[in-house]
Amino acid sequence: MTTTLFIQANNRSAEHSVSVKMYDAFLSSYKESHPKDSIVEVNLFHEQLPYLGATMIAGNYKFAQGMTLTPEEAAEHRIVRKHLELFLAADKIVIAFPLWNLTAPAILHTYLDYMHQPRKTFKYTTEGLVGLLPDKKVALLNARGGVYGEHDELAVNFVKKHLRVFGIQDITTIVIEGHNQYPDRSQSIIAEGLRNTALAAKEF
Numbered sequence: 001m002t003t004t005l006f007i008q009a010n011n012r013s014a015e016h017s018v019s020v021k022m023y024d025a026f027l028s029s030y031k032e033s034h035p036k037d038s039i040v041e042v043n044l045f046h047e048q049l050p051y052l053g054a055t056m057i058a059g060n061y062k063f064a065q066g067m068t069l070t071p072e073e074a075a076e077h078r079i080v081r082k083h084l085e086l087f088l089a090a091d092k093i094v095i096a097f098p099l100w101n102l103t104a105p106a107i108l109h110t111y112l113d114y115m116h117q118p119r120k121t122f123k124y125t126t127e128g129l130v131g132l133l134p135d136k137k138v139a140l141l142n143a144r145g146g147v148y149g150e151h152d153e154l155a156v157n158f159v160k161k162h163l164r165v166f167g168i169q170d171i172t173t174i175v176i177e178g179h180n181q182y183p184d185r186s187q188s189i190i191a192e193g194l195r196n197t198a199l200a201a202k203e204f
């Protein structure tokens, strides 16, 4: 059975958020077109996700080495492992996120920090990092109020960069953009973007 992990990096209401509307549109279309899939949903804002720092780095390292962790290190490491295991267990992953202040939400950065685990998601070689998850398929759903050139954009590019370190190449990207920049066309930009989002879900 295919397992699909849905990650949402926004806790605004669908009424106020375009990336949440995208998440909802993709999820409902996906459920309809993939009724046999097992779906796991994680809203990062509903989780306790401590920042990567000294305690977590020590916990991750000691666990990998089979060493004894302090209670604080063990507590943070358990959270990392929970999310890492969900990510590793998924055949397909959908990540919905907004562009906020020129980049992806900080909580998504923290989540991606958890996925950087040597021998789980990548390995070091003399040629550099080699990703260990080449078979995963990912859909990125992003909304941004302005229109950005491909190279100026720091949310989708940021997330893709991380995924490629893990060896993930099969990435479908759906973007709704410009609805704040062009208020007179805002409704049609969003409506068309949501139609594309629902269509993409059927083919994912």
Ligand SMILES: Cc1cc2nc3c(=O)[nH]c(=O)nc-3n(C[C@H](O)[C@H](O)[C@H](O)COP(=O)(O)O)c2cc1C
Pocket (backbone or CB within 6 Å): 010, 012, 016, 017, 018, 019, 020, 097, 098, 099, 100, 101, 102, 103, 143, 144, 145, 146, 147, 180
């Ligand atoms: C806190 C915040 C910061 C934002 N920063 C930017 C920005 O830097 N550039 C931009 O084009 N739009 C920006 N926007 C607009 C969002 O990109 C837009 O609302 C988009 O739909 C994604 O956010 P949403 O899913 O919460 O609606 C910002 C919106 C918010 C709420």
